[in-house]
Amino acid sequence: MSLTASRMLPNNNFVGLRQYATLIDNGRWQVSVVNLALFGVLFLAASLVLGFILAALIDQRVRAESLLRSVFLYPFSMSFIVIGLAWRWLLDPTLGIEKLLHDIGLTGAHFDWLIRPDRVIFTLVLTAVWHASGLVMAIMLAGLRGIDREIWNAARVDGISTWRTLVFIVAPMLRGSFATAFVLLATSVVRLYDLSVATTNGGPGIASELPAKFVMDYLFDRGNIGLAAAAAAAATTMLATVAMVVAPWFYWQTRRSRQAGMA
Amino acid sequence: MQHELPVPHGLVRPGAVSLRGVEIAYGSFRVLDRLDLEVAQSEFLVLLGPSGCGKSTLLNAVAGLTEVDAGEIWVGGRNVTWKEPKDRGIAMVFQSYTLYPRMTVRGNMSFGLQVAGIARAEIQRRVREAAAMLRIEDLLDRKPAELSGGQRQRVAIGRALVREAAVCLFDEPLSNLDAQLRTELRTEIKRLHVRLGATMIFVTHDQIEALTLADRIAVMRDRRIQQLGTPTEIYTRPVSRFVATFVGCPAMGFIAGHLVEGRRFKADGLDLSLDGYQALGEMAAGRPVDLGIRPEHITLAPGHPEAIEAPLELVEPMGSDLLAWVRLGTVSLAMRLPAETPLSLGDRLPVMLPASRFNLFDAASGLRI
Amino acid sequence: MNATVQPSGRRPARLTTGRIGLYAFLPISALFFLTPLYVMMVTSLKTMPEIRSGSILSWPSAHNLDAWVRASSQACTGLSCNGIQTGFWNSVRILVPSVAASIAVGAVTGYTLSFWRARGAKTLFAALMIVAFMPYQVFIYPLVRLFAMAGVGNSLLGIVLVHTIFGLPTMTLLFRNHFAALPMELFKAARVDGAGFWRIFLQIMLPMAVPIAVVAMILQVTGIWNDFLLGLVFTGCRNLPMTVQLNNIVASSQGERLYNVDMAATMLTALVPLCIYFISGRWFVRGIAAGAVKG
Numbered sequence A: 001m002s003l004t005a006s007r008m009l010p011n012n013n014f015v016g017l018r019q020y021a022t023l024i025d026n027g028r029w030q031v032s033v034v035n036l037a038l039f040g041v042l043f044l045a046a047s048l049v050l051g052f053i054l055a056a057l058i059d060q061r062v063r064a065e066s067l068l069r070s071v072f073l074y075p076f077s078m079s080f081i082v083i084g085l086a087w088r089w090l091l092d093p094t095l096g097i098e099k100l101l102h103d104i105g106l107t108g109a110h111f112d113w114l115i116r117p118d119r120v121i122f123t124l125v126l127t128a129v130w131h132a133s134g135l136v137m138a139i140m141l142a143g144l145r146g147i148d149r150e151i152w153n154a155a156r157v158d159g160i161s162t163w164r165t166l167v168f169i170v171a172p173m174l175r176g177s178f179a180t181a182f183v184l185l186a187t188s189v190v191r192l193y194d195l196s197v198a199t200t201n202g203g204p205g206i207a208s209e210l211p212a213k214f215v216m217d218y219l220f221d222r223g224n225i226g227l228a229a230a231a232a233a234a235a236t237t238m239l240a241t242v243a244m245v246v247a248p249w250f251y252w253q254t255r256r257s258r259q260a261g262m263a
Numbered sequence B: 001m002q003h004e005l006p007v008p009h010g011l012v013r014p015g016a017v018s019l020r021g022v023e024i025a026y027g028s029f030r031v032l033d034r035l036d037l038e039v040a041q042s043e044f045l046v047l048l049g050p051s052g053c054g055k056s057t058l059l060n061a062v063a064g065l066t067e068v069d070a071g072e073i074w075v076g077g078r079n080v081t082w083k084e085p086k087d088r089g090i091a092m093v094f095q096s097y098t099l100y101p102r103m104t105v106r107g108n109m110s111f112g113l114q115v116a117g118i119a120r121a122e123i124q125r126r127v128r129e130a131a132a133m134l135r136i137e138d139l140l141d142r143k144p145a146e147l148s149g150g151q152r153q154r155v156a157i158g159r160a161l162v163r164e165a166a167v168c169l170f171d172e173p174l175s176n177l178d179a180q181l182r183t184e185l186r187t188e189i190k191r192l193h194v195r196l197g198a199t200m201i202f203v204t205h206d207q208i209e210a211l212t213l214a215d216r217i218a219v220m221r222d223r224r225i226q227q228l229g230t231p232t233e234i235y236t237r238p239v240s241r242f243v244a245t246f247v248g249c250p251a252m253g254f255i256a257g258h259l260v261e262g263r264r265f266k267a268d269g270l271d272l273s274l275d276g277y278q279a280l281g282e283m284a285a286g287r288p289v290d291l292g293i294r295p296e297h298i299t300l301a302p303g304h305p306e307a308i309e310a311p312l313e314l315v316e317p318m319g320s321d322l323l324a325w326v327r328l329g330t331v332s333l334a335m336r337l338p339a340e341t342p343l344s345l346g347d348r349l350p351v352m353l354p355a356s357r358f359n360l361f362d363a364a365s366g367l368r369i
Numbered sequence C: 001m002n003a004t005v006q007p008s009g010r011r012p013a014r015l016t017t018g019r020i021g022l023y024a025f026l027p028i029s030a031l032f033f034l035t036p037l038y039v040m041m042v043t044s045l046k047t048m049p050e051i052r053s054g055s056i057l058s059w060p061s062a063h064n065l066d067a068w069v070r071a072s073s074q075a076c077t078g079l080s081c082n083g084i085q086t087g088f089w090n091s092v093r094i095l096v097p098s099v100a101a102s103i104a105v106g107a108v109t110g111y112t113l114s115f116w117r118a119r120g121a122k123t124l125f126a127a128l129m130i131v132a133f134m135p136y137q138v139f140i141y142p143l144v145r146l147f148a149m150a151g152v153g154n155s156l157l158g159i160v161l162v163h164t165i166f167g168l169p170t171m172t173l174l175f176r177n178h179f180a181a182l183p184m185e186l187f188k189a190a191r192v193d194g195a196g197f198w199r200i201f202l203q204i205m206l207p208m209a210v211p212i213a214v215v216a217m218i219l220q221v222t223g224i225w226n227d228f229l230l231g232l233v234f235t236g237c238r239n240l241p242m243t244v245q246l247n248n249i250v251a252s253s254q255g256e257r258l259y260n261v262d263m264a265a266t267m268l269t270a271l272v273p274l275c276i277y278f279i280s281g282r283w284f285v286r287g288i289a290a291g292a293v294k295g
């Protein structure tokens, strides 16, 4: 690692900070960073919430539990390319869901997010949430099953309603599961490439560009100037990863070991 | 706690619990079978039995955590069969502490009261009093992770106490503690019972706990209560070989044999008179039986005409007293003797087996004769 | 003597609003999760006129496997029109050695990290964690240069190497966690008996690691089959894996887009991981859980 990194860094330092200035001025880069932030926040929030709700519901001793679990998790087994193409077809503005809505009489309905620059990023969020909520559910469910069932009984005797128990007592006990899920999802956010290639390929125009795709495009499509930009972009992405994922992870790890030491 | 129906004064027995014909099954596996049980106001009842015999199920049914398939449950003169746990006037302590880990001790004790909408001042008063009683005032601002096992269980008891319920249910609250803490907290619980006058139903598989705590013990086995009685009754007149073995440490010794004419018991190399034994029914000659006797009821009687010469096989010192294993016929029996008794292996001891202390069980059914 | 006591009073209704919400939410979510698969399936069985006229949800009027045949053997990417089957075999050729290599290396690393106080173990571990968290894009350029210099660029060997490297963090963690749960006494006893590094690994630890190896295999087969980025960059045009080829087919169809063929090709690509998922069931979940508990 240190070896490869050092091979890359001199490239950067040589040009100095000018390269970063150019990068920041690059409109496409700006769009992709804004998209990343928007996508990251929405995707993380939606997947964590949906995954937790699904796990909590399944944990209430429902029938067909294993069937439901398989249904929620199967998208996670498929390639981003596959699911990207599937959703691209579903969201197709002429033949997809929009047509379905028109056919059932909602002629005024619009579901053309895929070709609307201001909405296209939400299609990526939708697709990614569909892909990842099952994973969150599986992690959360494992966490829930690890909790002593007697805590639910204790809360019931105390007169605490099911949802209150879930939110105020059980959810705080699942901090570890939340952290695990968060780290996994956040890692995938920063490296998200295949999904955007398959669903929108950055389009319409550059409306759904993402940093990971920016790096790839500049790396291989635009010769030397692009290379420098790509390197700078990559370094920035790396920093973002550190800030978003690694730092919270290490923080959580040290906290956990401190607590373990105390108990 | 809250009463919905006005109950005529003088009849209020908020702590009386009764189970009438309660049946509970998990799928096709029946755990409780038409079970009846009356617990009086302020009584300390211990449910004793091996693990898996349905004790927790019974307790959960009283608490409302498990639904009954048939039968009724009454608490404090009200039919609570279909009431929510919080509306039954009960509080409960669990084996695994079940403290809410992200809340402080104070939070743990007051959360249920807050949800119930009880006034702040009242909550504070109850928490203060419970904490004082359990000597956990200094721990109120700590999190459960910062407490030892004994402290955690105290907090769990405190959380039950603040409900000021007339009935307290305990499901093996001491099982997760080490031996010393267990004894300590056992005394504490007994003291609380005396002080609060609440009805307590206490589940355990530990017969010492049962004997020390209970006003009455219900010994459970296989879906039903096998014997219900005071600790003395359970100890001295067990209704079955199972109860006899389960209660008492070291366990009762047994000799297999059969009854013969003239109220006598015969086994390999042994012939004992049964004069003085209070039989429940007829003692038909030839019936195969197990004769049981507790170690402390076998005595040394030098020079007594009916004493039996028994060779000493093994000595186990136990501090205050000792266990001497002697051979009688083909079996080895333990007898409890004062620690300072001079003994050496191979001695032939003159032992007395008093018939009034015998427990005769039918060999086939295991029931007392 | 004691007949069954029928509880007096009404059993309260169990169907509270919460309960109804529960029963409604789960099936609705299940539909949301299943719809795309269903739509892919039916679309791939329809003819193009039917797709244009009907709704995406409608059941195909005639089960028509034309699209599947075309997808597997005639669909075009650029100039060649051999269908996606080339990609399938490429993926298999990449998959087998990559899975084998990454599991073998991961097992040895995990074993070393958990039982031997090797110097630099901490550094290695930290490096692995960083690789696990960082976007691949950061490493791609240096690796491409490195491989070009070593002469393994754009080759099967190159992609196998890349998969082994990027699979290493997860594989190592998986095996390390598994070995760490074994009693250290086992290892000490073997040392006392005079067994060395490889003997302990091969004769004692490996047989005990079979379950985790299965989990690792599920994880790696799915992961490598689904990979797009690494396959795109490191394989060169002759060995492109199925995902890359799929994307090319869909992206390059000129003139009218053949949605049924696209969806058939998509289904074909998804088939391998889906089969593994549905066959392995709980093992798949275990793999995710085990891989997820990093550190």
Ligand SMILES: Nc1ncnc2c1ncn2[C@@H]1O[C@H](COP(=O)(O)OP(=O)(O)O)[C@@H](O)[C@H]1O
Pocket: B026, B031, B049, B050, B051, B052, B053, B054, B055, B056, B057, B058
């Ligand atoms: N939720 C359940 N589902 C199926 N069987 C159960 C359940 N809970 C308990 N049992 C079974 O019922 C029997 C009694 O359990 P329990 O009341 O917990 O016993 P105890 O507390 O005396 O150890 C046991 O054999 C146990 O296996």
Ligand SMILES: [Mg+2]
Pocket: B052, B055, B056, B057, B172
């Ligand atoms: Mg129990």
